[in-house]
Amino acid sequence: MPCCTISMWRRATACAPSSAMRLAAVRVSILRRLAATNASMSGTAGNFISANSLVKSPKSARVFGGNAILVPPCAAPGRRRTLERAGAKTKPPPVTFVPASPMLPREDSGAKRKRCQRGAVMDDDNSAGMVCGPDGCDDVTAGGLPDAAGGVGTRIDIVSDAICPWCYIGKRQLERALATLAQEGLHFSVHWNPFQLNPDMPKEGRDRASYRAQKFGSAEKAAELDRRITEAAAGVGLAFRSDLMNRTPNTIDAHRLIWFAGQKGAQDATMEAVFKAYFVEGRDIGDAAVLAGCAAEAGLNPAEVASFLAGDLADQEMRAADQAAREAGVSGVPSFFLDGYGLFSGAMPAETMAAALRRGREVLQKQTQSQDAAAAG
Numbered sequence: 001m002p003c004c005t006i007s008m009w010r011r012a013t014a015c016a017p018s019s020a021m022r023l024a025a026v027r028v029s030i031l032r033r034l035a036a037t038n039a040s041m042s043g044t045a046g047n048f049i050s051a052n053s054l055v056k057s058p059k060s061a062r063v064f065g066g067n068a069i070l071v072p073p074c075a076a077p078g079r080r081r082t083l084e085r086a087g088a089k090t091k092p093p094p095v096t097f098v099p100a101s102p103m104l105p106r107e108d109s110g111a112k113r114k115r116c117q118r119g120a121v122m123d124d125d126n127s128a129g130m131v132c133g134p135d136g137c138d139d140v141t142a143g144g145l146p147d148a149a150g151g152v153g154t155r156i157d158i159v160s161d162a163i164c165p166w167c168y169i170g171k172r173q174l175e176r177a178l179a180t181l182a183q184e185g186l187h188f189s190v191h192w193n194p195f196q197l198n199p200d201m202p203k204e205g206r207d208r209a210s211y212r213a214q215k216f217g218s219a220e221k222a223a224e225l226d227r228r229i230t231e232a233a234a235g236v237g238l239a240f241r242s243d244l245m246n247r248t249p250n251t252i253d254a255h256r257l258i259w260f261a262g263q264k265g266a267q268d269a270t271m272e273a274v275f276k277a278y279f280v281e282g283r284d285i286g287d288a289a290v291l292a293g294c295a296a297e298a299g300l301n302p303a304e305v306a307s308f309l310a311g312d313l314a315d316q317e318m319r320a321a322d323q324a325a326r327e328a329g330v331s332g333v334p335s336f337f338l339d340g341y342g343l344f345s346g347a348m349p350a351e352t353m354a355a356a357l358r359r360g361r362e363v364l365q366k367q368t369q370s371q372d373a374a375a376a377g
Helices: 006-011 165-183 208-216 219-234 252-263 267-280 288-297 302-310 315-328 350-376
Strands: 022-037 047-064 067-070 155-160 189-194 335-338 341-345
Touching: 155 165, 165 219, 165 267, 165 350, 189 252, 189 267, 208 219, 252 267, 252 288, 252 302, 252 315, 267 288, 288 302, 335 350, 341 350
Parallel strands: 022 341, 155 189
Antiparallel strands: 022 047, 047 067, 047 341, 155 335, 335 341
16 A cells, blocks of 8 residues: 555655653564555555454553653564464553653643554555545545544554655545444544654755655656655545645654644644645645644644744654664554554555454454453453
8 A cells, every 4th residue: 555665765755653752661462464465455555464463572662741652673573473373371461551751741631642663564665656545535524533532442543754645645544434433333543653754854854856856866757756646645635736845844843743732632633734734735844833833723822832843842752763663663654553553554545444443443352352351260
């Protein structure tokens, strides 16, 4: 499925997760890589993680200002064991979060901890430019991802970067998928986890035309990629305007803002505003004034946001988390996780997302029921 990958971004785009501050040991399970490509659905190629095969892996969690960020290494292939083969004793333990760092006032009951866990993600260089969804997805309401739900199999974490077009397209597909699942009585919360595709980008960014011509080999190749991505975006009701984009920005401040918005209960609305500013309006999201405007659109206090962005709170922690993600091997955004279990990467069709979330929730709930029964018995 279309996604931004590290190898692509060295030529085309890149990928990874989150924010961090302190280390604490935990154990966590992630879904095993399923080396499969779903080329049959809407002409797309997709990267899936099997909902039946689980991998157990020691893990470390990084905690940042109330958000626990998980970026675990994968278990070595020879150590992977499925639940079916391994038996009940290998059922994965629940994720353990360490206490939040009191960098900012915690929210009340609505506060959410952010986490991003490295799942088994496949690298598909040929996926860029494919239409990543079926027709009829343009009726999805913007900014419609929920941030409050409870219970097993209800928390969705998305690893993304604000300049990855497939992340914005994937957001629309997820909104449509969640609308379908809500009609079935299945509800989820959604949390955004940052990753820089271009961590070495100068603070002021670069001229987009010259940068992309250098990256892709020619201005013509860069323009063709823009055209194909614009077509894919139109399939989900987004009007990308690459002709308005003059700068390729450094996204560290955008990620800081998205984290800050998460502390205020406005993360998804802020993510939507940042995506729109860059892809639809062609604004420089590396500029603090532009980001403050995005925050205002999301209902945040622009003066408070401007003060936050003028400082360096969260800067080094996010850079450290970015490096930890790369070392962990994360290789594609958007990447989607359910209760810390990797499901898939790329802007999957909404129907595919819904099926994966439905199945993943079922597996996690059965797992919990079995564990509870074993503990009681």
